[in-house]
Amino acid sequence: xxxxxLSCIFEPILNLFRSTKTTTSTMSSCNSNNNNNNNNNxxxxxxxxxxxxxxxxxxxxxGGCDYVIYESSAxxxxxxxxxLDLHPGSGQRALKDAGVFEEFKKYARYGxxxxxxxxxxxxxNFFDFGEGRDAPEIDRWALRKVLLSGIPKxxxxxxxxxxxxxxxxxxxxxxxxxxxxxASGFGLVVGADGTWSxxxxxxxxxxxxxxxxxxxxxxxxxxxxxxxxxxxxCRMGSMIVMGKGVHMFxxxxxxxxxxVDVGIPGPENFADAGLVDIKDWDAFKKYLLGDDxxxxxxxxxxxxxxxxQGPFRPWIMYYFPTDSLNWKxxxxxxxxxxxxxxxxxxxxxxxxxxxxxxIILAGKLKELGVSEEAVAAYEREMFPFAIDVITRSLQxxxxxxxxxxxxxxxxxxxxxxxxxxxxxxx
Numbered sequence: 001x002x003x004x005x006l007s008c009i010f011e012p013i014l015n016l017f018r019s020t021k022t023t024t025s026t027m028s029s030c031n032s033n034n035n036n037n038n039n040n041n042x043x044x045x046x047x048x049x050x051x052x053x054x055x056x057x058x059x060x061x062x063g064g065c066d067y068v069i070y071e072s073s074a075x076x077x078x079x080x081x082x083x084l085d086l087h088p089g090s091g092q093r094a095l096k097d098a099g100v101f102e103e104f105k106k107y108a109r110y111g112x113x114x115x116x117x118x119x120x121x122x123x124x125n126f127f128d129f130g131e132g133r134d135a136p137e138i139d140r141w142a143l144r145k146v147l148l149s150g151i152p153k154x155x156x157x158x159x160x161x162x163x164x165x166x167x168x169x170x171x172x173x174x175x176x177x178x179x180x181x182x183a184s185g186f187g188l189v190v191g192a193d194g195t196w197s198x199x200x201x202x203x204x205x206x207x208x209x210x211x212x213x214x215x216x217x218x219x220x221x222x223x224x225x226x227x228x229x230x231x232x233x234c235r236m237g238s239m240i241v242m243g244k245g246v247h248m249f250x251x252x253x254x255x256x257x258x259x260v261d262v263g264i265p266g267p268e269n270f271a272d273a274g275l276v277d278i279k280d281w282d283a284f285k286k287y288l289l290g291d292d293x294x295x296x297x298x299x300x301x302x303x304x305x306x307x308x309q310g311p312f313r314p315w316i317m318y319y320f321p322t323d324s325l326n327w328k329x330x331x332x333x334x335x336x337x338x339x340x341x342x343x344x345x346x347x348x349x350x351x352x353x354x355x356x357x358x359i360i361l362a363g364k365l366k367e368l369g370v371s372e373e374a375v376a377a378y379e380r381e382m383f384p385f386a387i388d389v390i391t392r393s394l395q396x397x398x399x400x401x402x403x404x405x406x407x408x409x410x411x412x413x414x415x416x417x418x419x420x421x422x423x424x425x426x
Contacts, residue, residue: 004187007379008096008283009023009341011105018249028045029087034110036377039067039276040288041065041187041369041370042066042067042068042185042186042187043059043065043066043067043068043186043187043188043189043190043365043370044067044068044070044173044175044186044188044189044190045067045070045185045192046067046141046157046162046165046175046189046190046191046192046193046197046198046199047069047070047071047072047191047192047193047194047197047204047337048069048071048073048144048156048192049192049193049337049338049354049356050084050091050143050144050147050337050351050354051192051336051337051338051354051355051357051358051398052069052071052190052192052193052336052337052358053069053144053147053148053156053357054094054095054098054190054355054359055190055336055357055361055362055422056069056147056151056155056156057094057098057099057100057147057150057151058094058097058098058358058359058362059365060098060150060151060152060155061097061098061099061150062362062366064366065365065366065370067155067355068156069151069153069155069156069157070157070160070162070175070177070183070288071156071157071158071159071160072156072159072160072161072162072178072193072212073158073159074159075156075158078140078141078144079140079141080140080143080258081140082140082217082251082253082261083137083138083139083140083251083259084137084138084139084140084143084351085106085110085114085133085136085137085138085251085348086108086138086143086351086352086373087134088134088135089351090118090352090355090356090359091352091355091356092104092134092351093355094355094356094358095146095147095361096382097359097362098150098224099150099151099347100145100146100147100149101121103145103146103150104138104143104146106146107138107139107142107143107145107146107254108136108137108138109136109137109138109236109254110136110227110276111129111236112236113136113137113236113237113252114130114131114132114133114135114136114137114224114233114237114299115128115129115130115131115235115236115237115238116128116129116130116237116238116239116240116283117233117234117235117237117238117239117240118240118242118406118409118410119233119239119240119241119242119301120241120242120243120362120406121241121243121244121294121296121297121298121301122125122243122297122298122301123239123297123301125300126374126406126410127357130237131377137139137237137254138254139154139253139254139255142254148192152402160179161178161199162175162176162177162178162193162198162328163176163177163178163179163412164198165174165189165198165199165202167202168184168368171184171331171332172184172185172332173189173202173332173333174342175189182385183240186332187332187370188292188332188370188375189202189332189333189334190333190334190335190336190361190363191203191334191335191336191339191340192334192335192336192337192339192343193244193339194337194338194339195208195318195338195339196220197335197338197339197359199333199335199339199359200335200339200340202225202330202333203330203333203334204324205337206320206321206326206327207322208318208319208320208342209318209319209320209321210268210316210318211263211317211318211319211344211394211397212265213263213265213266213317213344213397213401214265214266214270214314214315214316215249215261215262215263215264215314215315215317216261216262216278216284216288216309216313216314216315217259217261217262217312217313218260218262218263218305218308218309218310218312218313219257219258219259219260219308219309220250220257220258220260220304220307220308220309221257221308221309221313222256222257223343224307224309224363225307226303226304226307227258228302229300230250230304231258233250233300234250234251234252235252235256236252237251237252238250238251238252239251240406241297241301241304242400242402242405242406242409243296243404243405243406244296244297244403244405245265245401245402245403245405246262246263246264246293246294246401247263247400247405248260248261248262248263248301248304248305249261249263250304260304260305260308261315262288262294262305263400264288264293264402265401270314270316271314275287278312278313278314279312281311281312285305285306285308288305289302289305289306315341317344317345317397318342318344319342319343319344319390319393319394320340320343320390321387322386322387322390322391325340325341325383325386325390327379329372329375329376329379331372333363333375334361334375334378334379336354336357336358336361336382337353337354337357337358338350339392340353340357340382340386341353341382341386341389343386343389343390343393344390344393344394344395344397345393345398346393346394346397346399346400347369347389347393347396349389349392349393350389353385353386353389356385357378357382360367360378360381360382361374361375361378364377364378399412
């Protein structure tokens with residue numbers, strides 16, 4: 001989410017990572033390469049994330065693949081996080097290829113929802129940008145609903161958290177569920193279960209690293225005392241406020257409320273570090289408005305925090321080490337989305353990159369069957385693109401947390417070589 005909205009307004013600068021093209025699919029079935037037993041071609045997707053559901057919907061549309069999805073949450077529990085903007089060649093393409101794009105248009109927000117406003121800590125509005133972008137906004141719960149419209153209900157098993165994954169004596173991957181049950185015998189297990197994936201250790205020992213910064217999220221609700229002012233400042237899209245080593249990213253959500261994301265430095269265990277009681281809203285606002293954080297901001301900008309209506313939730317920002325995106329293909333398992341390459345959100349390519357993974361993997365499975373060859377072909381295309389996104393995001397993050405921001409941000413935007421790119425090169 002966050003900063004995702006910036007991602008379609010510039011051309012990328014690291015095109016060297018994007019020369020690989022998806023091979024045209026030539027086979028109509030996933031089942032052509034394995035015939036050892038009746039479950040050997042079944043694909044298990046761990047996680048009903050955007051990437052996991054996109055993969056399921058794509059496999060369903062392609063036909064020929066049996067698959068199952070296991071998700072830890074209940075279907076009626078909305079995914080946490082802000083709204084997303086989907087790019088034409090990745091997020092939107094996945095929906096079109098899966099046959100659910102018409103359903104997407106029922107929830108997508110076009111027009112003024114794509115406009116973003118840049119402010120200094122003094123409240124100066126430097127400029128607005130993004131008008132006319134083909135990057136409609138959609139809430140996460142709505143994207144889930146859209147993707148599920150392309151998947152038969154019996155394929156997704158809710159409230160089935162995977163506690164661990166192991167291999168049995170036959171080297172088959174076993175899913176050990178939190179309720180004590182197990183599942184195994186799959187031709188391929190796909191970890192689509194996010195930052196702290198329970199599948200990742202089967203592929204690599206590498207773990208996500210803390211970026212040094214976090215967001216604390218809160219909101220401004222319709223009818224609240226500051227709502228009309230937020231509507232004036234943020235309008236129908238988003239606003240970015242930078243300066244003094246901290247920033248805010250505030251965006252209108254589908255139900256009309258404004259999500260407020262407060263970007264600050266802090267320890268990885270922020271909520272438990274004893275700096276402030278995050279559950280004491282008044283105390284936490286006072287902490288944020290202290291001289292070391294948002295104290296130097298204009299009264300108008302500080303009121304966004306002061307008038308926010310809680311609760312406050314920390315979002316600790318992690319990224320996957322790029323030098324670890326080179327593992328050797330492991331039989332029977334792979335990773336997509338954040339499980340493969342979680343990144344900080346400062347170039348806005350996260351969900352689009354994740355859905356791009358699903359497009360490529362589904363295509364390779366269609367072409368090459370449920371096989372190690374298909375997984376290897378997918379991973380060869382995934383690695384360089386993920387490295388590109390993570391690298392640019394970490395570089396962009398520095399601009400957002402600079403003391404002199406948004407000075408460097410504006411310079412880079414005007415340079416013709418911006419860090420912010422797109423994920424539309426498949």
